[in-house]
Amino acid sequence: MDETLGEMLARRGFGRRSLLKFAIAMTSSLALPPMIAPVMAANLAKAKRRSVIWLSFQECTGCLETLLRSSAPTIDALIFDFISLDYQESLMAAAGADAERTLHEAVAANKGEYLLAIDGSIPVKDGGVYSLTGGRSNVSMLSDIAADAKAILAIGTCAAYGGIPKAWPNPTGAVGVEDLIEGKPIVNIPGCPPVPEVLSGVLVHFISFGRLPDLDDRKRPLAYFGTTIHDQCYRRPFYDQGKFAKSFDDEGARQGWCLFELGCKGPVTHNACASLKWNGGTSFPIESGHGCIGCSEPDFWDAGGFYTSLAGGSSAGWRNTGIALGVGVAGGIAAALSGRSKAT
């Protein structure tokens, strides 16, 4: 199919303003300078459909569910239309040998150009026998299909870092993609499940600029994982004022005070929940009265109880340990201003 995204949008009755508006929203989401939006829109208009091969390994299908059920605006949905999802076992109609043939045909037809999306960890213990597809181990499939991929998207905490299957005692020897694959661009989009808008942001960046967005030291998109939940949390002022809920039904909880002492892992968790939120921007767990469980961080399941504070007791003690949370609201504003306000 040689049709460009711009041609497809025009055929469906969308003018170029719609694409520019989408690009403005995406540059905001990706923390790119706003004046990049016209360039992104122009590049998107010229872009052609890109093949995506999605392999599901040791997973619960929660990642796929959340991405399918994301409430995306129409243009966003069209961007997903513009991805040719050539193989996804849970969604495709084909099964058995037909499905395997589809996989091999997609790899051959898009050699070196397809994006490989992975959800689920990869068990390597005992030769990888704990998770097989079509009689082949996950580790064998990953090795083969990754070889000709342009880039790899590790979707969800399991694919990124091993996730819950890797939790102690890790009976299957589960690992993440980056533990097995070298020499390929890999982007981790952790979360249990991941925020769907992060995936669309990564895809749009790749389609627009031909490369993955800037990543942090754990291969996560910096735009979405550059700050902690705590940094962006609307309850942060209460933390700064020393106002903490002591139980889930006390006066502090009813007043919306900080959930740190109830086990919130926001101060050490990097994700975009507090800014992008969930269910079409409705809310996120802390807004619903529950602390962050840190699901986008490696080994979160074994990082202490969800209801045990990071201080092991009180926030005051924790703050006195010298762990730096940043420079406060004023410093955050100044830093954000310098990054967000750009002229051409």
Place this chain on the structure above:
Amino acid sequence: MTDFGFLADDGIVDALLMEVAGLLHRLIERGEAGSIDLRGLPLSDACIATLEQRLGRGEVAVTLTAAGRSDIHETGFPGVWWTKHEDEAGRIIALLIEVAIVPGILCADVDDIKRGLDRLPGSTNFSRRAA
């Protein structure tokens, strides 16, 4: 959800207005447009409301209907535009202060103009005469 009105302090708003002044200087001296992504900043609703109020309203207000509604108005400072983009479900997807002669999204795209021309009766004849 609690609205933290106490965060609408003038210091933050003053910092943003200084940023706007810098962008206006750049527009005047170099002709370069610029913008500030308000949703990318940790601003409370009260802070954004204060900022909008201090910028005021100018002579131009535009409603755009493209993949959802957009409201764009010139503030009380010529060349400074307050732009709010919504998706088709009415959710805000971008909130910007734009500093420009005219926000780029208001300008018609050449390819869209050509497609529109093709729909006009007699456009083929005109093309033939022009050729």
